[in-house]
Amino acid sequence: MTSQLSPSEPTAPTSRSAPEATLVLDAGSRVVAWSPQAEELLGHRACDILNRPFEELLAGSAAGISGGLQRATGTAFGPCPVALCHRDASVLTGQLSATVLLGADEGRQWLVRLTVNHGRGDPDYHAALFDALLHRAPVALAVYDADLRCVLQNSELQRVSGLADEQRLGRTTSETLSGIEGKAVERRQREVLESGLPRTDEVRGMTPADPSHEHVWADSMFPLRNHHGEVFAVAQAILDITERVHARERLGLVTEVGSRLGNTLDLRQTTLDLACATVPLFADITCVHLLEEVFDGGTPAPGRVSPHSVLRCAAVRPELPCPRPGVAAVCGCGFGPVQQRALSTGATMTSVGERRAADEPGGHSHLYVPIVTRGITLGVVTFARGTTREQFEKDDFLLAEEIVARAAVSIDNARRYSRERATALALQRSLLGHPEAGSSAVDVAASYRPAACELGLGGDWYDVIPLSGARVALVTGDVVGHDLPAAAMMGRLRTAVRTLAELDLEPPELLAHLDDAVRRMDDEQSMSLDSERAYSRDAPTSATQAEGAAGSTCLYAVYDPVSRRCTFASAGHMPPLVLSPSGTAEFADPPVGPPLGLGGPPFESAEVTLPEGTLLVLYTNGLVQQGSGRDLSSGLRQLRLLVSRPQRERTLQEMCRETVDALVPPSPVDDAVLLLARTRALNPDAYATWDISEDPQQVSHMRAMVAEQLERWDLDALQFSTELVVSELVTNVLRYGAQPARLRLIKDRTLICEVSDSSSTSPHLRRARTTDEGGRGLFLVAQLTQAWGTRYSGGGKTIWAEQTLVAKEGQFASL
Numbered sequence: 157m158t159s160q161l162s163p164s165e166p167t168a169p170t171s172r173s174a175p176e177a178t179l180v181l182d183a184g185s186r187v188v189a190w191s192p193q194a195e196e197l198l199g200h201r202a203c204d205i206l207n208r209p210f211e212e213l214l215a216g217s218a219a220g221i222s223g224g225l226q227r228a229t230g231t232a233f234g235p236c237p238v239a240l241c242h243r244d245a246s247v248l249t250g251q252l253s254a255t256v257l258l259g260a261d262e263g264r265q266w267l268v269r270l271t272v273n274h275g276r277g278d279p280d281y282h283a284a285l286f287d288a289l290l291h292r293a294p295v296a297l298a299v300y301d302a303d304l305r306c307v308l309q310n311s312e313l314q315r316v317s318g319l320a321d322e323q324r325l326g327r328t329t330s331e332t333l334s335g336i337e338g339k340a341v342e343r344r345q346r347e348v349l350e351s352g353l354p355r356t357d358e359v360r361g362m363t364p365a366d367p368s369h370e371h372v373w374a375d376s377m378f379p380l381r382n383h384h385g386e387v388f389a390v391a392q393a394i395l396d397i398t399e400r401v402h403a404r405e406r407l408g409l410v411t412e413v414g415s416r417l418g419n420t421l422d423l424r425q426t427t428l429d430l431a432c433a434t435v436p437l438f439a440d441i442t443c444v445h446l447l448e449e450v451f452d453g454g455t456p457a458p459g460r461v462s463p464h465s466v467l468r469c470a471a472v473r474p475e476l477p478c479p480r481p482g483v484a485a486v487c488g489c490g491f492g493p494v495q496q497r498a499l500s501t502g503a504t505m506t507s508v509g510e511r512r513a514a515d516e517p518g519g520h521s522h523l524y525v526p527i528v529t530r531g532i533t534l535g536v537v538t539f540a541r542g543t544t545r546e547q548f549e550k551d552d553f554l555l556a557e558e559i560v561a562r563a564a565v566s567i568d569n570a571r572r573y574s575r576e577r578a579t580a581l582a583l584q585r586s587l588l589g590h591p592e593a594g595s596s597a598v599d600v601a602a603s604y605r606p607a608a609c610e611l612g613l614g615g616d617w618y619d620v621i622p623l624s625g626a627r628v629a630l631v632t633g634d635v636v637g638h639d640l641p642a643a644a645m646m647g648r649l650r651t652a653v654r655t656l657a658e659l660d661l662e663p664p665e666l667l668a669h670l671d672d673a674v675r676r677m678d679d680e681q682s683m684s685l686d687s688e689r690a691y692s693r694d695a696p697t698s699a700t701q702a703e704g705a706a707g708s709t710c711l712y713a714v715y716d717p718v719s720r721r722c723t724f725a726s727a728g729h730m731p732p733l734v735l736s737p738s739g740t741a742e743f744a745d746p747p748v749g750p751p752l753g754l755g756g757p758p759f760e761s762a763e764v765t766l767p768e769g770t771l772l773v774l775y776t777n778g779l780v781q782q783g784s785g786r787d788l789s790s791g792l793r794q795l796r797l798l799v800s801r802p803q804r805e806r807t808l809q810e811m812c813r814e815t816v817d818a819l820v821p822p823s824p825v826d827d828a829v830l831l832l833a834r835t836r837a838l839n840p841d842a843y844a845t846w847d848i849s850e851d852p853q854q855v856s857h858m859r860a861m862v863a864e865q866l867e868r869w870d871l872d873a874l875q876f877s878t879e880l881v882v883s884e885l886v887t888n889v890l891r892y893g894a895q896p897a898r899l900r901l902i903k904d905r906t907l908i909c910e911v912s913d914s915s916s917t918s919p920h921l922r923r924a925r926t927t928d929e930g931g932r933g934l935f936l937v938a939q940l941t942q943a944w945g946t947r948y949s950g951g952g953k954t955i956w957a958e959q960t961l962v963a964k965e966g967q968f969a970s971l
Contacts, residue, residue: 181266185210185222192383199243215239231256248272257307296394318365336361354378372401417566421573430563431473439539443472446535453575461499498524521547529564587647597628597717598833601808607638607827614827615642616776621657626904632774633710660947663725664759674705674753706753717838725761733773741800768837778828848897877940885911906958914952
């Protein structure tokens with residue numbers, strides 16, 4: 157035996173430290189593969205052993221093992237005791253076990269494992285490990301040859317895959333497992349064979365052992381090398397990590413929802429973010445239904461939701477076609493009794509329906525989660541999965557409830573913000589009024605664009621105030637801040653301007669009174685803040701509260717359609733733009749006083765005469781100082797160009813809207829106001845003026861002139877009352893006034909009677925006693941007219957009275 161195996165060149169004896177070795181036998185029990193461990197164990201080199209009968213390595217009666225392998229019909233052989241011949245003629249005892257590598261009868265090969273006994277009590281660790289990996293290891297193992305065909309699998313892989321040896325051995329992955337991407341696995345196997353480098357990937361799919369659930373495996377591939385270091389096979393260690401991956405995905409989904417939600421206070425965008433974050437990671441379809449009152453910012457009643465409550469679909473992903481023509485915003489999951497039960501009970505519900513086609517809306521598994529926060533139910537979220545995914549399970553219930561609970565807080569915040577913003581904007585719109593009503597002196601159009609701040613409020617404002625004598629006041633102002641206190645301060649300033657305008661003050665005098673009012677407001681606010689600090693030293697004070705109204709700007713202009721003169725006065729405001737009927741646009745240059753509340757030199761005014769059809773452009777700095785790379789100068793130039801463009805039959809409102817759209821960015825940092833006013837001139841036939849001399853006979857003469865004028869205007873019904881008013885006003889001038897004096901009658905939307913003189917003596921109304929001979933003149937005027945008053949100018953005063961153009965029944969009954 158020894159002489160038969162002796163090599164042509166003797167080799168040094170090798171150590172017997174290796175307790176285990178492997179070799180491969182063909183169907184005729186010839187050695188076709190000899191491992192380095194076998195050479196170390198028995199001392200024979202591969203070149204001396206390959207293609208030699210295996211029985212030449214066996215001693216004594218053990219030679220019958222070779223025949224037993226040839227006769228074996230199963231896929232495993234042994235273990236059985238064996239005596240092995242070493243190169244140095246010694247005999248080693250141990251164990252032999254074999255496993256079939258290729259199962260075909262004509263190409264059957266055996267993987268033989270040899271172990272030797274070192275001593276009676278020494279454990280065989282290598283044998284135990286090899287046996288455990290094949291039969292008891294919790295990790296699935298497989299070996300694929302150079303043709304990517306399976307040559308070995310352990311018992312764990314059989315259990316996991318549900319494939320016995322006869323179903324897997326000799327076949328590729330794609331031939332045995334249709335529930336996973338077999339071709340992708342084979343590409344990775346080929347890369348390991350060619351590169352000789354290990355790799356680990358995640359594989360998803362279903363196996364015959366569990367065809368109804370998707371699993372995730374960690375697939376580790378590593379090369380197997382022969383004693384020359386050449387890669388001849390690839391081994392795979394497969395570990396089921398489904399639960400770990402699902403936990404990671406659930407955490408990632410919650411994180412994704414948390415990162416998407418809360419970034420906006422828009423209700424529809426919040427619900428849309430929820431739907432987008434959960435499709436397709438959690439569901440194939442997500443639909444969010446909200447109660448009708450939630451869309452309007454209302455607060456639903458706490459407790460159970462009434463079965464008669466109206467719900468609307470706020471968001472659905474993916475977008476689904478409408479089932480019927482003309483029906484909009486229809487969700488594929490619909491709304492039925494299960495959703496209603498989830499709303500009424502506040503509990504998560506589920507339903508499983510019939511399986512549908514993959515491209516059909518809806519799904520075979522639904523999950524209904526009510527949206528509840530602070531004890532209030534806002535709606536319900538429906539999650540649906542199609543036939544290609546697993547049905548919702550208990551862990552999905554918990555995950556869905558966690559997602560919806562987070563979303564509920566953001567949805568409720570958006571609802572409350574919608575309500576507060578709608579309230580604030582309604583307040584501001586009401587404070588701004590409706591200048592389009594205007595007066596007969598000008599055609600007006602205005603636009604207010606709020607800043608893109610939390611509530612969309614600001615301190616920019618405008619107003620159009622009818623004055624006596626058919627005149628009109630045009631006002632724009634800017635209060636510091638973009639919040640509710642700024643809007644409230646704007647309302648106070650606008651009210652103050654209207655009150656002062658009713659006194660018919662000259663523009664510089666009006667701004668002086670407004671400046672005093674602002675300083676008083678700031679003093680009151682400072683006292684209020686000091687009082688609050690006295691009660692709570694830790695109470696926060698915002699920058700806006702500290703600033704108050706000081707620093708606010710205002711432009712006040714008065715236009716007279718009779719004289720066509722316009723008077724401007726400015727308190728630190730932007731200069732008005734004047735566009736003549738010929739198309740020439742120039743910025744007016746009135747004297748600019750200090751902003752309101754800061755004190756300084758007195759306010760001054762500038763007066764210009766305007767042709768009929770002149771366009772006055774009043775605005776705030778937010779209109780011309782916003783936009784990328786735009787400064788004040790470039791903003792003013794752009795405003796002039798926009799206003800000077802040919803009108804092309806544009807209305808004032810269209811022109812106003814187009815100008816604001818061109819100058820104000822979509823998300824402005826500052827609010828902006830634009831007020832356009834096109835002047836009118838009163839027709840000379842619509843007014844008449846007479847000088848009043850000191851002759852007492854002028855009273856009857858004035859009455860006669862007025863009667864003739866009313867007859868020309870076809871206002872005979874007002875003749876009695878107008879003559880009486882003229883008699884009283886002219887008499888007062890003759891008694892208490894100073895020359896020169898004149899009477900003016902104006903037919904506008906009302907009939908206006910004005911008597912002017914050079915005296916500054918202020919008349920006042922009083923109730924005369926029955927024994928008084930006089931003192932009833934102004935009382936009669938007040939009873940016969942719609943309004944009356946006095947305005948002052950540098951040349952004296954004017955007493956005016958207005959009557960409606962249609963006499964009222966019973967007007968003189970109380971006289």
